[in-house]
Amino acid sequence: MTDAPLVIAGKSFTSRFLLGTGKFKNKKDLSDSITACGSEIVTVALRRIDLERHEENILGFIPPHVTLLTNTSGARNAQEAVRIARLAKASGYGHWVKIEVINDSKYLLPDNHETIKATEILSAEGFVVLPYISPDLYAARALVKAGAATVMPLGSFIGSNQGLKTKELIQVLINEIDLPIVVDAGIGAPSQAAEAMEMGADAVLANTAIATAQNPPLLAHAFALAVKAGRLAYLSGLPLQRSIAKASSPLTGFLYDDIPAN
Amino acid sequence: MMTFQQIENILNDKSPKAVEELAREAAQLTRRQFGRTISLYGPLYLSNFCSSHCTYCGFHSQNKIQRIKLEPALYRKEMQFIHAQGIRNILMLTGESYKHTPLSYLKEATLIASEYFQGIALEVHPMETPEYKELFAAGVDGIAVYQETYDRARYAQVHLSGYKKDYDFRYATPYRAAEAGMRQISLGILLGLSNPSQDLFALYQHLRELEKSFPGVEYSVSFPRLRTVKSATLASGDVDDAQFVKIIALTRLLFPRVGINLSTREEPKLRDHLLEIGITRMSAGSNTSVGGYTLLEEKYQDPQFDIKDERSVDEIVKLLKAKSFDPVFTDWRHIENSL
Numbered sequence: 001m002t003d004a005p006l007v008i009a010g011k012s013f014t015s016r017f018l019l020g021t022g023k024f025k026n027k028k029d030l031s032d033s034i035t036a037c038g039s040e041i042v043t044v045a046l047r048r049i050d051l052e053r054h055e056e057n058i059l060g061f062i063p064p065h066v067t068l069l070t071n072t073s074g075a076r077n078a079q080e081a082v083r084i085a086r087l088a089k090a091s092g093y094g095h096w097v098k099i100e101v102i103n104d105s106k107y108l109l110p111d112n113h114e115t116i117k118a119t120e121i122l123s124a125e126g127f128v129v130l131p132y133i134s135p136d137l138y139a140a141r142a143l144v145k146a147g148a149a150t151v152m153p154l155g156s157f158i159g160s161n162q163g164l165k166t167k168e169l170i171q172v173l174i175n176e177i178d179l180p181i182v183v184d185a186g187i188g189a190p191s192q193a194a195e196a197m198e199m200g201a202d203a204v205l206a207n208t209a210i211a212t213a214q215n216p217p218l219l220a221h222a223f224a225l226a227v228k229a230g231r232l233a234y235l236s237g238l239p240l241q242r243s244i245a246k247a248s249s250p251l252t253g254f255l256y257d258d259i260p261a262n
Numbered sequence: 263m264m265t266f267q268q269i270e271n272i273l274n275d276k277s278p279k280a281v282e283e284l285a286r287e288a289a290q291l292t293r294r295q296f297g298r299t300i301s302l303y304g305p306l307y308l309s310n311f312c313s314s315h316c317t318y319c320g321f322h323s324q325n326k327i328q329r330i331k332l333e334p335a336l337y338r339k340e341m342q343f344i345h346a347q348g349i350r351n352i353l354m355l356t357g358e359s360y361k362h363t364p365l366s367y368l369k370e371a372t373l374i375a376s377e378y379f380q381g382i383a384l385e386v387h388p389m390e391t392p393e394y395k396e397l398f399a400a401g402v403d404g405i406a407v408y409q410e411t412y413d414r415a416r417y418a419q420v421h422l423s424g425y426k427k428d429y430d431f432r433y434a435t436p437y438r439a440a441e442a443g444m445r446q447i448s449l450g451i452l453l454g455l456s457n458p459s460q461d462l463f464a465l466y467q468h469l470r471e472l473e474k475s476f477p478g479v480e481y482s483v484s485f486p487r488l489r490t491v492k493s494a495t496l497a498s499g500d501v502d503d504a505q506f507v508k509i510i511a512l513t514r515l516l517f518p519r520v521g522i523n524l525s526t527r528e529e530p531k532l533r534d535h536l537l538e539i540g541i542t543r544m545s546a547g548s549n550t551s552v553g554g555y556t557l558l559e560e561k562y563q564d565p566q567f568d569i570k571d572e573r574s575v576d577e578i579v580k581l582l583k584a585k586s587f588d589p590v591f592t593d594w595r596h597i598e599n600s601l
Contacts, residue, residue, distance in 0.1 A: 023297020025586045050350065050592040074445070074594060076478040083597040103478035105519055159295055211297050 003231060006203055008180055009096075009128040009149040011067070013040045016197070017227040018069070018182060019220065020207025021058060022048065029216045031061040037220035042066055043098050043205070045073035046088045059093075069130060071098040078117035085122050097122060098152070099131040108158045112139040116146055123147025132184055135169035140177045151177055152205065154185035155196065159208045161188025164195055174200045190219075190226030197230025198238055204230075263470060264516065270459035272512060273505050281504050281511075288511035288540045295518050300582055301543045301590040302575070303381070304349035306340055307552045308332050308371055312357030314424025316410070318452065318488055321357040330552040331362050334374055341378045343555045347547050347575040350592045351381035353406065358387035358426055365393050369400045376401040381594035383446060387425060388435040394442030398599045404446030405439040407432065408484065412464030413456040420455060433468070440476035443599065447472070448523065450484035453501040453509070462509060466516060482521030482543060485509055487528070503532060507539060514540035537587065547575035 005012035019039040024030040034042060042062055049070075050057055062068060070088040075081035078101060085097040099122070101114040112133045119129045128149045133139050135153035143151055153170050156162035163186060164170065174181050180202035187193050193204045204227050213219040272280070309331035310321045320327070332340065344352065352375055356363040368386060375382050383404030384397065394405070411417050414429055421427045436447045449469060451461040469481060487501055501509070510522055524533055524541045533544070549555050582589045 023299060025298035025588050026583065027588075047593060047595045048590065049595070056591070076445070079600075080597065084595070087595060087597060105480045106473055106477060108519065161294065208294060208297070212293050 003235060006180060008041075008130070013067075014038075015040045015224070015227075016203040016231055017193070017224050018043065018184075018203055018205035019210065020205060021045075021062075021211075022207055023211035024216065025211075027056065027058065027061045029211075030058070032217040033210055033220035034062065034066065036217040037210075037224040039224075040066055041069050041096075043069045043071050043207075044093075046070050046084050046091075046093070047074050049091075049093070067096060068094055069096045069098050070094070071132075072100050072118075073102075075099075075101050075118075076103045077101060077111070078114040078121070081114070081118040082121050085118075085127060086125075089127070095126060096128045097130070099129055110134055110154070112136055115139070116142045119143055119148050120146040130182065135166045135173055137169075137172050137176060140173050144177060144179060148179060150180040150182050150202075152182045152184040155183050155192065156186030158185040160186050161209055162186050163188055163192035164199075167195075167199070170196070170201065171199055190222045193223055194226040194230035194233070197227055198233045200234050203227070263466060264463070264512075266459060266463040269463050269512070273459050273462075273508055276504075278504075281508055284508055284511040284515070285539050288514040289538050291518050292514055292540050292542070296542050297588070298586055299588045299590050300537060300541065301351065301521075301593045302349060302546045302578065303351035303353050303383070303543065304344040304347070304547060304575075305353045305355055305545050305550065306337065306344060306375075307355050307550060307554065308337055308367075309356040309359070309363045310552045311359040311362035312424070313361065314358045314426035315422040316424075316426055317420045317422065318410075318455065331367075332553060334370060336553065337371060338374055340553065340555045341375060344547070345378040348579075348591055349546065349575060350379055351383070351594070352379040353383045353385055353404075353545070355385040356387070358424065360387060360425070363387070365389070365396060368397060368402075372397060372400040372402050376596060380592055380596050382596075383448070385448075388432055389438070391438040391441045394439050394444065398443045401596060401599060403444065403594060403596075403599070404448065405436070405444050406448035406450070406484070407435045407439070408448075408450035408452065408486075409433060409465070409468070410450075410452040411455040412451070412461050412468070416456040436468075436472055437475060440472065440479050444479065445594075446480045446482065446521075448482045448484060448521075450486065450523075452486055452488060453506070454488035458501050458505065458509065462512070466513075469517065469520070480521065481517075482523055483513060483517075484523040485513075506532075507536070510536060510540040534581065534585065537582075537585065544578070546578040 006016050015038050017037055017039050018041045020043045021030055070093045072081040072084040075084050081099050081101050089095050099115050099118050101111045102108050103111050110132050115131045115133055119131050122129050130150045130152055131143055131148050132152045140151045153173055156165035182203040182205055183196040183201045184205040187206045188209045196204050206223055210216050210219050311329050311331055312321045315322045315324050372382055382402050384402055385406040417429050439447055451465050521542045522540050524536055524544045579589045
């Protein structure tokens with residue numbers, strides 16, 4: 001079966017797996033992992049892009065066909081996120097930006113309110129904005145209004161590998177929000193990525209699990225397969241998610257017992 | 263949070279198994295939080311004028327050393343040297359002298375440093391919030407201020423005169439810096455000054471209070487151990503290597519996201535092993551003398567402490583790569599600072 005492409009801001013992607021580039025022990029592992037998972041969108045923190053050390057510059061390890069999504073890591077409020085995004089654009093890294101506004105260095109939970117503000121400003125300036133949030137229906141609706149290109153709810157604490165602790169809340173966003181839902185943060189194993197895709201998420205982003213694996217490219221490949229498998233399962237009309245599916249012994253069949261079948 | 267007694271029990275447990283278990287758990291947590299990355303920074307000593315008398319420090323006011331304060335043309339040369347080595351995060355240090363290195367001096371140094379560096383931090387005398395606000399606006403992102411010891415009686419014994427004598431003003435300094443908008447704040451204790459369990463317990467409390475008051479700040483901690491200066495014994499350290507490992511591991515377990523700095527004071531061998539356990543930041547190519555990089559010949563230098571690890575930045579980078587670490591030079595991209 002052929003799947004429709006993932007479309008973000010009018011751009012089509014075959015891969016539904018996004019890779020984060022932090023925490024890798026060397027650039028070769030990173031580069032091999034991008035190849036192995038076939039990601040077409042990778043995130044890079046602007047704060048980690050070193051312009052001058054060419055041999056180490058992370059951008060040199062990202063293939064040209066891959067869309068660069070700079071993130072605003074380090075921003076503590078909307079204003080700082082906006083400044084970082086503008087600086088990224090001015091530095092020539094394009095206008096796709098993942099808004100990360102984190103004002104809590106202990107849990108690294110995103111500030112939804114400030115994220116909405118930054119999204120509003122940057123969308124109006126022509127940025128393609130992919131905001132990272134704690135899954136919350138009202139925040140997601142506000143982001144739609146603010147002009148976001150996707151909504152990226154967290155599965156669990158960033159870097160925790162705990163999987164879909166916020167599953168029910170993410171399901172609400174999948175059901176109610178008409179933008180691509182990209183599940184981000186906390187995805188620690190391919191099975192968890194598959195689970196998110198089975199629920200109907202449009203894409204999954206992972207980083208820590210892969211970057212800190214013994215063999216990052218191998219796990220990257222496994223993630224890509226799991227995302228595909230989860231997607232196919234979703235498209236198949238997985239029985240477990242069809243709560244209104246036909247029960248094998250209907251509870252209300254008795255109502256029609258006297259009506260002869262034709 | 264752990265009680266003092268729990269910390270004391272852990273530090274005093276002599277069993278190799280206990281330290282190994284602690285180290286393993288800390289190593290795992292560090293990898294998950296930070297991956298195999300180590301941020302590098304370069305220290306730059308701007309001045310050794312000091313009005314405080316701290317018995318353990320080579321810069322203290324009573325010590326007969328050559329007092330130097332670098333003027334802009336000279337520290338620019340030092341900055342160019344550090345920059346040429348690849349360093350992009352700088353920590354500028356001075357002795358504690360409001361008179362010789364006032365706010366205006368530090369602001370000018372910051373403006374010049376911002377031509378070369380993306381991340382700028384200061385380790386200088388404590389100031390008031392409005393002064394920190396001015397520094398933040400000028401481009402300072404981080405402040406390091408160590409309490410040295412949280413044992414008030416011991417604090418009074420080793421801080422004999424000068425501004426540093428005021429325990430409470432120093433204790434409240436990180437709050438003022440955070441209030442002013444600083445992104446990074448570094449705390450520390452000088453191991454060997456007092457009972458390490460007591461100091462560690464109090465440091466954790468300090469850190470916890472700060473996290474609650476200013477959750478957006480990235481905190482880091484340092485655990486310098488007492489060192490001799492030019493071979494003169496100023497104090498004796500009493501934290502052994504196993505205890506030192508436990509202090510780092512315990513800090514990681516209790517504060518998974520907090521940065522842990524390692525200075526050049528430690529021997530290369532220990533330093534290399536500690537990288538695996540919990541360290542996230544280290545200085546490289548350090549010189550702890552004013553003008554030590556380009557201006558003064560070594561025989562004329564009066565360092566704040568003697569360096570045990572004298573490897574160059576390139577050597578450190580090679581070592582990190584050999585041990586499968588990614589050395590991080592750029593950890594921040596300077597943006598306009600305002601609240």
